[in-house]
Amino acid sequence: MEKVKSIKEIARLAGVSTATVSRVINQNGRFSKETEERVRRIIRQTEYVPNMSAKGLRTNRTRVVGLVVPDITNPHFSSLVLKLEMNFFEHGYSCLICNTNESEKLERKHIHTLSAQNVSGIVLISGTRNYSELDDVPVIYVDRPSRSQNSSGVMIESDNEEGGYLATQELLNAGCRHLVILKCLSSDTNQFSRYRGFQRALAEHGIEEDPHLYVDLPEVSSEKARNAITWLLEQNFHFDGIMCTTDTIAAGALIALREHGLSVPEDVLVTGFDDSQLAISCGPGITSVHQDVSKMAQLATGLLLEMICGKMPKQTYYQLPVYLEVRASTRR
Amino acid sequence: MEKVKSIKEIARLAGVSTATVSRVINQNGRFSKETEERVRRIIRQTEYVPNMSAKGLRTNRTRVVGLVVPDITNPHFSSLVLKLEMNFFEHGYSCLICNTNESEKLERKHIHTLSAQNVSGIVLISGTRNYSELDDVPVIYVDRPSRSQNSSGVMIESDNEEGGYLATQELLNAGCRHLVILKCLSSDTNQFSRYRGFQRALAEHGIEEDPHLYVDLPEVSSEKARNAITWLLEQNFHFDGIMCTTDTIAAGALIALREHGLSVPEDVLVTGFDDSQLAISCGPGITSVHQDVSKMAQLATGLLLEMICGKMPKQTYYQLPVYLEVRASTRR
DNA sequence: TTGAAAGCGCTAACAG
């Protein structure tokens, strides 16, 4: 049987009206058992696939959501995206993926495109959130708190401050007294939250922060991290622990240490953040702050679907707990 | 100025017909300089965003492509997807991301959905390729050769056999004589190609393959790899090198070796495949086969866009060269 | 250079 592209042909073949076919497909309205049977059979035989453009035009609901992330290459984001995509697909939604590469300009363009695509909703990982295009699209903000005032929409994030605190605690409890903080100088505010956790732990232990051991990387990259640690070592700055705000950064730090003949955890202790594949497989295994990505994805999916159906959730801010996954890099 | 959602309102505001507005937007047909100017101004002021559903319905071209990958969490795929997405976006195309999780059923559903979404084209990483839904959609097959007969569409892959050969060569040249081959038993045929390269290198050196040292993992996971190596060690099988068909697998192998007090590369040499972040940051640094992902993405994008425009490329098969990135894991 | 109008495939009143 030849292929068929419209509901009209199905209607003709089944000897009913297009309205009936539509009803059967969408389980709307009532129809006799036998009509349904007949229509379904024709649909199966003709391998008919409904046209989503037409449906989207008519109903203004596309069953497509946008996923805006900084960089899918980052393991933390890729596992988040994987879970989001699978959850959404289970509920009949497809996902447009948008990498902003941390560029505001690119992000703006993506938002614009998503709005043109008439997406049903958006999951947005971004520090910015004053896009007028998004006024009438449900949005879930994930992972990065907003820097702007307008706070409509739902926000989900990990307790980054606590994560920074836990990691630093671990280092201090193991006896470290001269801690490097290796973070990224980005607009991304949760880098800063992790740093605040670092400071809190230091303060509790009555330890002064050493400004020489505070390093801001221009970007999250193991190469930059490696260079930074190399530089510190060559300047003969003394330190016995490194708190990294990311596993990628921690991995770079490990390389530099190894290259300079230093052992982890014998000479220097290291902590990462995200508990990614990298933390598991790197060097001796990196102690890392675990974020509950599954929970994040599950919450985001559930809430966004609710919002798409018109229900505004009562709770609009979620902070997910974190815990420390201890590995060899801090085990003396 | 209030928001505007249709070309009709733009037309009214500009005092022209909808046809003219459409022409201006698409740079179609002719119109006076001043009409254009006026229309453009209105569009800017009203922040008008064209409705892609309507456009898609009318033209049958959605400017959306589907990216079907096994698992975006795999660094090799995530960097491929990143590059594909950015290339396509530069050309005005958005990307639907579909994780098949290596499940044929899920893959089939995704293909079906993509077809319903009326995508302009598809980049498909899959061993299967007999989907009747895809008969009239341009498709680029990437990374995994087809197992089926029907070979319409364009195929791009790395020279996996050569990669396996190079890695094995490296181990043999370093003096290894008892090689473990740690691969994944998947439908994915390039795992097998890498293994064939392994066999070729062995044959050239006149070395017999040891069946005890042939390991098929049920899935690509560092955990499974770790268990496998642990098991080999506990069975007291002797080996001095491990050829892994994936960096993830190599990372797992390293963990097992470390746990048993074995040093890399002093006691055992290890090679990976993909030259991912993991290879760079893991253990001592893993020697790994580098695939030219950028080139792959660039080719795929270019060819698919051509096909979308109706040109069938003359060359329908591309094999990309690989090279060995040597790191500490094989440096004695 | 511009406008009028048909129609892409679908859904949702409304009428029967």
Next chain:
DNA sequence: CTGTTAGCGCTTTCAA
């Protein structure tokens, strides 16, 4: 329970 019909926003003849 089912059919008729209007129209979503856009492009594209055809005519002016």
